[in-house]
Amino acid sequence: MxxxxxxxxxxxxxxxxxxxxxxxxxxxxxxxxxxxxxxxxxxxxxxxxxxxxxxxxxxxxxxxxxxxxxxxxxxxxxxxxxxxxxxxxxxxxxxxxEHPVELLPGIRAAVETVAARHRVVLITKGDLFHQERKVEQCGLGDLFHRIEIVSEKDERSYARVLAECGVAASAFAMVGNSLRSDIEPVIGLGGWGIHMPYHVTWAHELEHGVERGHPRVITIASAGEITDAVARCG
Incomplete structure (x- = not known):
């Protein structure tokens, strides 16, 4: 698909x-x-x-x-x-x-390229005010079809977003650094995960049940690989 x-x-x-x-x-x-x-x-x-x-x-x-x-x-x-x-x-x-919002290298170009070919959504968790501030200051907000700030990234949260967007899980790919929050719930629903590890991870996010070599998980090293990874999904 x-x-x-x-x-x-x-x-x-x-x-x-x-x-x-x-x-x-x-x-x-x-x-x-x-x-x-x-x-x-x-x-x-x-x-x-x-x-x-x-x-x-x-x-x-x-x-x-x-x-x-x-x-x-x-x-x-x-x-x-x-x-x-x-x-x-x-x-x-x-x-x-109050820390400044600094984009990862190459991420603006990657999001722009993906957004030119697909609907894109931002799904982030955390304090509402803090996340809203980051979205406002990142300069990418206009590229997203919708922005979701959730209290927890679990299967129920992703399923709600997919239902409201009218998209089957098998036609959804999620890009993120956390196997626990960005990848595991999505593949649990039947979607695709594009894992882009960050150089440091909070201990809580290291706990996950994603098996190594899962057929619907693609691991990349940088933002420059996102477009190709999305093309490999489906």
């Missing part, structure tokens, strides 16, 4: 994102390190555990990470951390929310 609709992920597919979260995580370690021996505390592991615990309540994004950093800092220090350092953690969250 010919591909009728192509989806693009936002964070770390169209624009850089995870690096800012990684930087905030490193700064968080330095703040907490003034209160405990971080060599023995496994700070990143503890922070990730708090984030996972809070996903159902806070969702994804910078605000959720900030709240989880505050909670983890209080837990790790036994409540000893100062109000001043809590304020520093809040400031870290603000730096993520």
């Amino acid at each position: 010919t591909i009728e609709l192509v989806g693009f992920d936002g964070d770390d597919t169209l624009w850089h994102s995870e690096g800012y979260y990684q930087h905030a995580g490193a700064e968080f370690e330095r703040i907490v390190g003034a209160w405990i021996d971080i060599r023995d505390a496994a700070v990143r592991t503890r922070l990730h555990a708090v984030e996972r615990r809070n996903l159902a309540l806070f969702g994804y994004g910078a605000k959720a990470m900030t709240l989880s950093m505050i909670e983890a800092a209080i837990e790790l220090t036994g409540g000893a951390i100062s109000a001043q350092d809590i304020h520093r953690i809040v400031a870290l969250g603000k730096t993520i929310l």
Whole structure:
């Protein structure tokens, strides 16, 4: 079947994102390190555990990470951390929310080329205000048939988008960096996944059930390969 609709992920597919979260995580370690021996505390592991615990309540994004950093800092220090350092953690969250939107190399040309041949949709998850700001500043919004900001990228979310677009899953290809969020739900519905790994990935997104060599998953190294990958689907 010919591909009728192509989806693009936002964070770390169209624009850089995870690096800012990684930087905030490193700064968080330095703040907490003034209160405990971080060599023995496994700070990143503890922070990730708090984030996972809070996903159902806070969702994804910078605000959720900030709240989880505050909670983890209080837990790790036994409540000893100062109000001043809590304020520093809040400031870290603000730096993520305010970071510039920088497109990945070659992505503008790739989206323009695909959009000239197919309907394209942007499907991204995270905090609504933050994602809307990124879409506005990325300069690509006018290329998309529709823009979907979802709380979770699962089969139900993708199935809803496909139904509203009137497209069968087998005629849909999704481009993204996360096997868990961008690829696994789509191939579970019978669609195609174009996996473009980013150089760093949040630990939660590393957990997936995509088998190596899946016949409907194409792995590429850069945006310049997207057009050819879409042509190979279907």
